[in-house]
Amino acid sequence: MSASLATQLVNLFASLLLLIAFAMLAQRRVLSLIHLFAWQGAVLALNTALVAFVTHQHHLYYSALLTLILKVILLPWILHRLIDKLNVRWDVETLVNIPTTMLIGVGLVIIGFNVAMPISHLSETVTRGTLGIALASVLLSFMMLITRRKAVPQVIGFLAMENGLFFAATSATYGMPLVVELGVALDVLVGTFIFGIFTFHLREAFDSLDIEHIEKLKER
């Protein structure tokens, strides 16, 4: 495979990732959100495998496999179970002012690209052009975390942010050392479990998954 084709494919995947990030920002339904998350993981795994193939970085194959298992199969499955148990499969969240959110998101993408520009110039990787996208998707997921009111979408926002970070690592330096990646994967898994337990307790205590109820817990 020629280098230019590889670069184009990597760019394609990157733009898909950004598109999915925007879609998640605007998606109201919990179920679709999980699907989008799974798709994002799939794109990420494909992209990692592609980079591994082009650059002969063998440890990236493991990363890709790990991503596939964890983010495409295991985590979506856990999330599906979670929304089944909580009986929120068909929930629709009322989002305030999607156009404004999208506009702010566009602003964040611009910031991401601006910040990534000097780093991309320093980098020698085939993926250097996509660092801006990676940063932008991190910021977009963060944005999603802020705008969501319910517990499960917040969990998904957190996981999506981790996806963005992973993508940033791949595009800037061909991934983190495998030890670090394994550690992060474990963290994400454990984090999801904790969030799951937390949401159950939230519901038990307040009979709702609305994060607003936690505001009562503040000091004073």
Next chain:
Amino acid sequence: MALEGSQLAIALVLVGGLHWFAVGMAGLAVPQSLFWIARILFPLGALGGLAVAAGGVVALPQEPAAAILPLGLPDLPFHVRVDALSAFFLVLLGIAAVGVSIFSAGYFRAGQGTAPGLLCVQYHVFLASMALVLVADDAYLFMVAWETMALSSYFLVTSNHRMPEIRRAGFIYLLIAHVGAVAILLSYGVLQAGQGDYVFSSMRAHAPQGAWASTAFVLALFGFGAKAGLLPLHVWLPEAHPAAPSPVSALMSGVMLKTAIYGLLRVTFDLLGAPQWWWGVLILVLGLLTAVFGAMFAAVQTDMKRLLAYSSIENIGVVLIAIGLATTFRAYSMPLLAALALTAALYHCINHALFKSLLFLATGSVLHSTKERNLGKLGGLVHSMPSVAFFALIGALAIAGVPPLNGFVSEWLLLQAFLATPSLPNSYLNMLIPLGAAALTLSAGLAGYVMVKFYGVIFLGQPREPALAHAHDAGWLERLGMAWLVAGCVALGLLPLKIVAILDPVNSLLLAQTLSETAGRSGWLFITVLAPERASYSPLIVFCGMLSVVAATFLAVRFRYGGRVRRSDPWDCGHPGLTPRMQDTAEGFGQPIKQIFEPMFRIERQLPTPFDERPVYRATADDHFWYWAYLPVARLTERVSRWIGVLQHGRISLYLLYSLATLVVLLLVVS
């Protein structure tokens, strides 16, 4: 396997430390069995103390020896090193630990706060961490051991954690310990001088100069002063010592405060190069204030352990005075006088380790037998607890500086060092520092006053409460532990020349000067300061003189009134119905001090009116520093937190927005 002397020392110390650690962990095996913990593990712990002390004795005359432990983080191993300075403090730790551990074997009872197994772990980890502090040769191991020491002693202090005032005392202790630890950490940060190497040998080779050296010194003085109880940072001592079980108070006061002295000596005399003259003056002035303050407050206390805690503050002040003098002399290149002052400091350290541990142990026995800490409810215990009374008497005489016991020797050496200050080349200093001798004498006199009060109110007179009639003497293990410390007090008092010779390697290490030669100029019987015509002291002659006077009086009385003993009530001035409540009380005894030094205390009195049905008199003498230094800081902290609290709304999305905004702003700044 034949080990060189210095390697043998390191091995002994490490074995002792590991032994302590293992003994502590063995306590977890059967955490509820008092027999296993008290009768087996604590005496085993005393063996560890012997090993550590032996290691110190072996290492004292040797060249420094270093080793690298295969522990710590990858690429960052622990360095250990035993030189004369750490060897001396190891001896101190080991000897005190033996006595306290034997005592503890008989002391700890069931059903008091923490389970005995946990107590055993905390106690032995505390001992092991102190040994590690003394042998650490890099800032990393030093801080790890230092913090372990602070934490384990915190848990020991709060072993009766169900009482709120004990939790409060523990919190104050932990707070000040951590503020101090931060200062020490910063001091090491300055000392490594940009080398990025925290091994002490590298710090020694690249000692900072000028203002940086002073910064490192002031930070170290602050940090170690917080642990030692230097004046504005002393407030934790009178809270933590009464809260802790007595053997723990004994170790904290007797040994842990000395680790702070060790750290200060290590930084000031070893790691930093040549001192500046004002360092010594700063230590000296703070030490004088601390000594006088501690003695004055000890005189007005009514809780026996608080009294001893303030007395510890006073003694630390005395040690710091000696260190201040030594630093000043060293700054003016007068090594012989510096060696004299440093010897006084070290001598007083080990003295204090012995007699203060002894007195705290004695209070422990009294506390167990009477359940009472308040001096106003004790009295007359010399009849029911004769052996404890005897041991406490020796300790009280020693701490009051009465010859021929050990307290006299170190205070005498220190005063001699003071008398040499007029030879300082700086005209202001050689006029002003001798005035400090007056303050030192004042504090020594007050210390004597305090001990008369301590001993007299607890052991002499009539029992103030009927319950005291059932007081019983301490068990044999407790007595053995106290006897060990008493033997140390007597030996240190009678053999000063020998002790000075043992201490001399520390002088030659830190000052390249020995003292034992000049000290022995008048023969083996006397200890001589600088020159025979100047001052000499022979404890043996004093002791024999005392013995002969006592024996002569005894024989004379015996001869004159032999066999004609008549017992009768003492004359009661014709007053019918004397009660024990008519004796002089602790408050009454401290009253003159309270009157004379009234501005030094924050006194609140509650006086009864003539018409009160039930007249109540209450007077408290508080510490000004609470109101001058600590409460303003606490109020400021509260106000600042209230401002910051404005940011806190309890909405997760808002918090996340803060994070996002911070992230974006930082990204924009770097790009």
